[in-house]
Amino acid sequence: MQKKGIIITIVFAMVGLWATAQNTTENRPPKIGLVLSGGGAKGLAHIGTLKVIEEAGIKIDYVGGTSMGAIVGALYASGYSAHQLDSIFRSTDFTDLIQDNVPRGAKTFYEKEDSERYALSLPFENFKVSFPQAISGGQNIYNLLVQLLFHVKDVQDFRKLPIPFLCVATNVETGEEILLDKGYLPEAIVASGTFPSLFEPAEIDGQVLIDGGVVNNYPIDHVREMGADIVIGVDVQHDLATRESLSSATEILLQINNYRTVNDMKAKSKKTDIYIRPDIGEFSVIDFAKGSEIIKNGEKSARAKIDQFNQIAQVQQNVPEQKKSIKLVDSLTINRMIIEGNDRYTRGYIKGKLRFNLAEKISFEDLKQGINNLSATGNFKAIRYNLVSNGLGTDLVLKLKEAPTKMFIKMSTHYDDLYKSAALINLTKKNFLMKDDVASFDFILGDHIRYNMQYYLDKGYYWSFGVNSKLTDFDADIDFSLIQGNFNVPIDPNIQRINVDVTDLTNQIYLQTVLKEEFAFVIGAEHKFLNYSTRTLNEIDTDTESQSSNRRTNFENSNYFSAYSQVKLDTYDDKYFPTKGLLFDGDFHFYAFSSDYTENFSEFAVAKGKFGGVFSPAHNLSVKLEADAGFKLGTSPVSSFDFILGGFGNDFVNNFTPFFGYDFLSIPGNSYVKGFGRLDYRFAPKHHLLFSANVANVADDLFRTGDWFEEPNYTGFGLGYGFESFLGPIQLYYSWSPEIDDGNFFVSVGYWF
Numbered sequence: 001m002q003k004k005g006i007i008i009t010i011v012f013a014m015v016g017l018w019a020t021a022q023n024t025t026e027n028r029p030p031k032i033g034l035v036l037s038g039g040g041a042k043g044l045a046h047i048g049t050l051k052v053i054e055e056a057g058i059k060i061d062y063v064g065g066t067s068m069g070a071i072v073g074a075l076y077a078s079g080y081s082a083h084q085l086d087s088i089f090r091s092t093d094f095t096d097l098i099q100d101n102v103p104r105g106a107k108t109f110y111e112k113e114d115s116e117r118y119a120l121s122l123p124f125e126n127f128k129v130s131f132p133q134a135i136s137g138g139q140n141i142y143n144l145l146v147q148l149l150f151h152v153k154d155v156q157d158f159r160k161l162p163i164p165f166l167c168v169a170t171n172v173e174t175g176e177e178i179l180l181d182k183g184y185l186p187e188a189i190v191a192s193g194t195f196p197s198l199f200e201p202a203e204i205d206g207q208v209l210i211d212g213g214v215v216n217n218y219p220i221d222h223v224r225e226m227g228a229d230i231v232i233g234v235d236v237q238h239d240l241a242t243r244e245s246l247s248s249a250t251e252i253l254l255q256i257n258n259y260r261t262v263n264d265m266k267a268k269s270k271k272t273d274i275y276i277r278p279d280i281g282e283f284s285v286i287d288f289a290k291g292s293e294i295i296k297n298g299e300k301s302a303r304a305k306i307d308q309f310n311q312i313a314q315v316q317q318n319v320p321e322q323k324k325s326i327k328l329v330d331s332l333t334i335n336r337m338i339i340e341g342n343d344r345y346t347r348g349y350i351k352g353k354l355r356f357n358l359a360e361k362i363s364f365e366d367l368k369q370g371i372n373n374l375s376a377t378g379n380f381k382a383i384r385y386n387l388v389s390n391g392l393g394t395d396l397v398l399k400l401k402e403a404p405t406k407m408f409i410k411m412s413t414h415y416d417d418l419y420k421s422a423a424l425i426n427l428t429k430k431n432f433l434m435k436d437d438v439a440s441f442d443f444i445l446g447d448h449i450r451y452n453m454q455y456y457l458d459k460g461y462y463w464s465f466g467v468n469s470k471l472t473d474f475d476a477d478i479d480f481s482l483i484q485g486n487f488n489v490p491i492d493p494n495i496q497r498i499n500v501d502v503t504d505l506t507n508q509i510y511l512q513t514v515l516k517e518e519f520a521f522v523i524g525a526e527h528k529f530l531n532y533s534t535r536t537l538n539e540i541d542t543d544t545e546s547q548s549s550n551r552r553t554n555f556e557n558s559n560y561f562s563a564y565s566q567v568k569l570d571t572y573d574d575k576y577f578p579t580k581g582l583l584f585d586g587d588f589h590f591y592a593f594s595s596d597y598t599e600n601f602s603e604f605a606v607a608k609g610k611f612g613g614v615f616s617p618a619h620n621l622s623v624k625l626e627a628d629a630g631f632k633l634g635t636s637p638v639s640s641f642d643f644i645l646g647g648f649g650n651d652f653v654n655n656f657t658p659f660f661g662y663d664f665l666s667i668p669g670n671s672y673v674k675g676f677g678r679l680d681y682r683f684a685p686k687h688h689l690l691f692s693a694n695v696a697n698v699a700d701d702l703f704r705t706g707d708w709f710e711e712p713n714y715t716g717f718g719l720g721y722g723f724e725s726f727l728g729p730i731q732l733y734y735s736w737s738p739e740i741d742d743g744n745f746f747v748s749v750g751y752w753f
Helices: 002-022 040-056 070-078 083-089 094-098 111-113 138-147 185-192 220-226 248-270 288-304 305-314 347-354 364-376 480-487 536-545
Strands: 032-036 062-065 120-125 165-171 177-180 203-206 207-211 230-234 275-278 331-338 361-363 380-389 394-404 406-416 420-428 435-448 451-457 464-479 497-517 519-534 553-570 583-595 606-620 621-633 643-646 667-669 669-683 687-699 714-725 730-734 743-747
Touching: 032 040, 032 070, 032 220, 040 070, 040 083, 040 230, 040 288, 040 606, 062 070, 062 220, 070 185, 083 288, 094 138, 094 288, 111 519, 111 553, 138 185, 138 364, 138 380, 165 185, 165 220, 165 536, 177 185, 185 203, 203 380, 220 230, 220 248, 230 248, 275 305, 288 480, 331 347, 331 364, 347 364, 361 364, 364 380, 406 714, 480 497, 480 730, 497 536, 583 743, 643 687, 667 669, 667 687, 687 730
Parallel strands: 032 062, 032 230, 062 165, 230 275, 331 394
Antiparallel strands: 120 406, 165 177, 165 207, 203 207, 331 361, 380 394, 406 420, 406 743, 420 435, 435 451, 451 464, 464 497, 497 519, 519 553, 553 583, 583 606, 606 621, 621 669, 643 667, 669 687, 687 714, 714 730, 730 743
């Protein structure tokens, strides 16, 4: 009986198709329309269906889609074959695309520091905190689609594509359905798939648009109006979910949207001549990682209709043609750049971020890098651009939508063994004094009060200007001999250890030029106030002379004035757990004047540099190798700027340098050379097993005597664990050295600041 029912169904389907074909003009085969619904990741099933349609030899005459159906449909309508689409989507990392993670290399040094300091950033206008409209701006998706559809960039009427195409979006202000069959194709299909709260709304011709699935997730009527006689429809929409399935905000929003669309499909499915509904209920709209399974399910469901497909192919009297393979364009020449919507940021700023010259051949990767550079600033809510032929090359029409929020409140917390516990609150104001600038103020509360003020005027290609002011304060227990040897403190055999308070106030004014976001050259002037003091000596004196224990002994309390220059190269893909990249950081300070508290100042200079690289010899394993060195030039006896090695961490003040195996501020000298290596094994997502080793020579005049090339005087090792938390990196280390008996535990929680 079951077999008999199947045969009857096929016969009725064939009769229906034959009748439909008879209604068309006798001298032409029937026109075939294809409707592809939205459904997020489940829309990948469309690719499997297209593979079967092509295999049967059906020629598609019209394509209409919504959301993911619009993206797949537009690519197919532009000339890609189903197998090409399969290859493209299998090789695409959708997680990176959706999250819009901007590569670290797209950020300037100011932006790198900014993004690696704060755990939370919120808009703050009129003393009110608000939340971002969406998780992603959809920039990475847009960049990819511009490249994939470059071969049809000049087709403004979608009916003139190799296969006529349309898609729909929703006007968020009126709730009206907007038909998109003209314009710039990547812009239209991104607007059709702008899912609320996940992506920022799109703007086309003054209309603010969101996902077309809100009003019409299956545009069959529009495809009929295009002229389709027979419609093949693929429905990958969500059914209404049970309460157990509503586990995320995305699922709840989808459920609200589906109240209407699920109802609509009862009528629309009956209008569809061949209705395909893949068995993909087990997948969610964000299951892009399971794309291969979803594509296979789409193919399986379509194969169940193969007899009907074969009948259509016969009625079409179509000789199957192999679709020409679309070659992905990897380079272009931009002759002219037209910028729209830049009220707060100058053309020089924008052009400087793009980092390519007009009328020169560039790769698509260069173009994407430039757009990412703009996106990394956070100054633009949306960056859309059209590539249009102009005869000699291509016009780049940049359509910028500047972010309306100019003030932000940012927060972070941190704990480490040197600065102890700290909470940071920051206010950042863009366009503080003029276009292209940003001002930022960190106020840090905890065991020690600190602040960090920055002002930066970014001029892109030209010299940028900056002002920094930073107050650092901490205390540490150190060996008393370190102070005696460097600050002419009287020898006291009763003292072994001493608690030192360090206060550093640094003010800088500088010019910076950036060749690329990873490379910068800086020249500037600096004022630094240093105070090294202790209560320990007075506390000991009170036992014999009854002096106040609140009195301090100062052994440095001077102002220093210097000129400096820096050269920076940083292509690490992550500051704390990099897997690839190079690093060079060179610094030269010439100290010309001082208030000379210790009465021993004469002109001197300090030079230091670090060079490193990271590579991954095996999956989830990275090796970091770094070498750094520093030395003092001149005969000045001032020891306040000597190098002092020991401890673990980042962002130390002055010339304090981390060194495993020894506690903070343990190994002094006016010159040093150090080698460092680390193995980082990521044994689970965000979890790292770390093994570090370092060696060093530290002494006075190390390079003059040639001792820097001798066997290392100091060695140390560290075994640790790292975790990438929402607060920033958490790192726990046990550190030891063969030269000393005791080991050290080092703890760091959160971003360093």
